[in-house]
Amino acid sequence: MDAAWHSARSILGVRLDGIGDLLMTTPALRALKSGQAGRRLTLLTSPAAANAARELPFVDDVIAFVAPWVKSAETSVPAHDLIALADELRARAFDAAVVFTVFTQSALPAAMLLHLAGIPRRAAYCRENPYALLTDWRPDPDRDAHAGVRHEVRRQIDLVESLGLQVPDTRLQFPIRDDARRSMRAKARAAGMRSGRRWLVVHPGATAASRRYPEDKLVDAVAALQASGRFQIAIAGGDCDVACANAIAASVDDVVVLAGRLDLPELAALIDAADVVVCNNSAPAHIAAAVGTPVVDLYALTNPQHTPWSVAHRVLSRDVDCKYCLKSICPLGHQRCLADVSPTEIVAAVETLVPDTTNRRRHAPLGVAFEAQP
Numbered sequence: 001m002d003a004a005w006h007s008a009r010s011i012l013g014v015r016l017d018g019i020g021d022l023l024m025t026t027p028a029l030r031a032l033k034s035g036q037a038g039r040r041l042t043l044l045t046s047p048a049a050a051n052a053a054r055e056l057p058f059v060d061d062v063i064a065f066v067a068p069w070v071k072s073a074e075t076s077v078p079a080h081d082l083i084a085l086a087d088e089l090r091a092r093a094f095d096a097a098v099v100f101t102v103f104t105q106s107a108l109p110a111a112m113l114l115h116l117a118g119i120p121r122r123a124a125y126c127r128e129n130p131y132a133l134l135t136d137w138r139p140d141p142d143r144d145a146h147a148g149v150r151h152e153v154r155r156q157i158d159l160v161e162s163l164g165l166q167v168p169d170t171r172l173q174f175p176i177r178d179d180a181r182r183s184m185r186a187k188a189r190a191a192g193m194r195s196g197r198r199w200l201v202v203h204p205g206a207t208a209a210s211r212r213y214p215e216d217k218l219v220d221a222v223a224a225l226q227a228s229g230r231f232q233i234a235i236a237g238g239d240c241d242v243a244c245a246n247a248i249a250a251s252v253d254d255v256v257v258l259a260g261r262l263d264l265p266e267l268a269a270l271i272d273a274a275d276v277v278v279c280n281n282s283a284p285a286h287i288a289a290a291v292g293t294p295v296v297d298l299y300a301l302t303n304p305q306h307t308p309w310s311v312a313h314r315v316l317s318r319d320v321d322c323k324y325c326l327k328s329i330c331p332l333g334h335q336r337c338l339a340d341v342s343p344t345e346i347v348a349a350v351e352t353l354v355p356d357t358t359n360r361r362r363h364a365p366l367g368v369a370f371e372a373q374p
Helices: 003-007 019-023 026-034 047-053 079-092 108-116 152-161 178-191 215-227 239-251 264-273 283-291 343-353
Strands: 010-015 040-045 061-064 096-099 121-126 136-139 198-203 231-235 276-280 295-298 313-316
Touching: 010 026, 010 079, 010 108, 019 047, 019 283, 026 040, 026 152, 040 047, 047 061, 079 108, 096 108, 108 121, 121 152, 178 264, 198 215, 198 264, 215 231, 215 239, 215 343, 231 239, 264 283, 276 283, 276 343, 283 295, 283 313, 295 343, 313 343
Parallel strands: 010 040, 010 096, 040 061, 096 121, 121 136, 198 231, 198 276, 276 295, 295 313
Antiparallel strands: none
């Protein structure tokens, strides 16, 4: 290991995109923190992911920032705020920083920020030669989705290991606080959830329209799952998912609407309490992986590297010629990679993950250990 990285007492991790992206970086971040006794780890991340970062025991401090070079629903910051952030980072006197990106992002804007902040060691993947912007440049091998890219979790683990650090535990992590469990259960009971049957959570949301399973087909899938009589079904989600949750509840008797009623720790507690989750390729799939809950992932083939990691799962999609388009809206308008998945396939996937004869699962501290599946 490079002596400068080994001796670093204060490290900045940079992960500026979403909650799911951050969760898939938890093994790498945890290794950064544990690489040296007494080391302090600060995370620079998006406002949305900051809510998750504050739950992570190995993150000592969080700086929320809307980066203008990363796709975001937030309003980009003006230039003077970028200068103020560079000044703040300089004042904190970090010894080193690691920039974590998906393969479609450039690390150069963040590298420039860290260079201006005077952080002496700066590591990241980068396609272009960054020259002095990165002291530890790792050429990015994940250039073409069609040629094959690593799983996002493995990508970040490999980056940290290239610096000489060991990553002995590759599981995702999202701890569930006792108060979050209590408040979740109180809200769930108030909404009509009961504990007599297994809990099945359906989360219809995703930040990109191309990654959302069609609502009418989801209604049919929930109706079929409800007809089995095996599950108490909760429809979760954010405020933007309330209309869809209400539409499902209007068509299917005895489902409970929790969309718009839970904060992030409470949502994680709900997923942790469930026997299975049905969701799109979005943060709930990675929360499920972090807490060890089996997940049926309705996986639009917009990109290949974000499937559930180290958890029992079924990935449902249709292979299409236009896969890995990397688009937030289907450029061809048909969304066949996801829309062609039938409701009966969802029901069958749930049945394979939660057979009728199985007992309720029990959690390990970081989630149930399964082989990592890219």
